[in-house]
Amino acid sequence: MLELLPAAQAERLRRFFGESGYDEKSLGETLGLVELPSVRQRNVPRLLDRTSRPGPLTILLRWFWIGIAQPAAVVAPFVPAAIVDLLLESRLLSRQNDQLVPGAMLVPYDGFLVASHHTSRIDAADPELVLWPNPTTRLLLRFTIRRPARQALDLGAGTGMLALAAAAHSQNVLATDLNPKAVEFARFNACLNGITNVECLPGDGFAPVAGRKFDLIMSNPPFFITPGSQFLFCDNPMDLDGLCRELVKQAPAHLEPDGYFQMLCEWVQIAGQDWHERLGEWFQNNGCDAWVLKGSTVDPSKYAQERITEITNSTEHDRKFYDDFMGYYRQRGVEAIHKGLVVMRRRRGHNWVVMEDIADAPHEPFGDAIERRFAARDFLAAHPTDERLLEAKPRLSPHARLEQLFQSTADGWQPASLTLKLTRGFPTSVGVQMLVAEFLGACNGSRTLREVIDGLSARVNAPPERVRKECLDVIRHLIEYGFVSCGESKSLTPG
Secondary structure, three states: OOOOOOHHHHHHHHHHHHHHOOOHHHHHHHHOOOOOOOOOOOOHHHHHHHOOOOOHHHHHHHHHHHOOOEEHHHHOOOOOHHHHHHHHHOOOEEEEOOEEEEOOEEEEEOOEEEEEOOOHHHHOOOOOOOOOOOHHHHHHHHHOOOOOEEEEEEEOOOOOHHHHHHHHHEEEEEEEEOOHHHHHHHHHHHHHOOOOOEEEEEOOOOHHHOOOOEEEEEEOOOOEOOOOOOOOOOEOOOOOOHHHHHHHHHHHHHEEEEEEEEEEEEEEEEOOOOHHHHHHHHOOOOOEEEEEEEEEEEOHHHHHHHHHHHHOOOOOOHHHHHHHHHHHHHHOOEEEEEEEEEEEEEOOOOOOEEEEEOOOOOOOOOHHHHHHHHHHHHHHHHOOOHHHHHOOOEEEOOOEEEEEEEEEEOOEEEEEEEEEEEOOOOOOEEEOOHHHHHHHHOOEOOOOHHHHHHHHHHHOOOOHHHHHHHHHHHHHHHHHOOOEEEOOOHHHOOO
């Protein structure tokens, strides 16, 4: 395994990679796109061709991206001997005769260098494979609430990518994983990136942190729903979605008041049972508010096909694998498999659970949007009556956009619809009437809601009581979904 370097030497190694251009932008420019080497994709010859001209960057790419050995004589003019010595000392390289052989993959992401096993290990079906920062890791990284935390936990850390990012806004971060190889990679990555407030421990689930509580828990657990357990990093070891359920059940005991638990997961829909009912049981009487954001839904047969392509590169046993998967799903009455995100917040009092479909997760970080959603519900709970809400000072989000659609008619263009959209955070939209749009346009934070509604009532031919009721119904909905904030709550101020 990799060896930790003294801080000064790790910094020197990082600096060389940076000066050589080993970053996300350069990978895109040099390789054409950030494409992982893969036997399945048959792309290694193209990647070798793109890195055929010797230089510091192409040599690093051939070692730590494509994963091939290179002769020491070819390397010498471009990589200083002192850097090669550091790579050998850390075991990122080993020497075999005249060849320098890479011992890990290095993925530049979000300003970090992240070491992992090479992609060839998944082609070889290594059960203890430690995966590089993949799309689910990157999604959870965007999903994470990045407010200051005293103690944060990356549960099922893998390479520790989430822990590295959380270190910037946390006093202390703990990274745990059942796979001891993952713990070693996470520890090495903290060292390589000069991060000193991350601790790494091996262990199953919450066992390594018994009795400890956190302000933030992030988890990208092995949530695949499969009849077997081939890979530690992705295959759920319990029946169906049992592992995700257990983590949800156990997390509240490890959260500080107002602490957040955020997890990617998959869950099944069983014949004769609504999936909302199934998930509702996960959150019963747990002392947390909960928000489930359901993304895509997959038919079991398609899901089985997707998983089989990840098990093996050969088609020899496809029929047996498929029959095993479908037999497992049919025996348990699985009708569909849902994918999504779960966020919980520890809070005293009456707790709420909301489950929603989301078309697409934002491509930019959206942890602040998650936090604003919880703050919005807090605000509404603190203003349950019309009279209290009327004293708030609403402000339309600067990220709100009003779009009007016209349609062609015999008399020319005619307005067809008016839609209010948010351009930041979750891609939310709602149809509105022109009077509602005018009402919202007057919500600039300088007047109370009562004053804004009274002004609208004076301009329209409708009973004031009716105008007030309709405006209050609209504003409650728009506050909850982030279109409107109120001056009384700083946490609702759009970021």
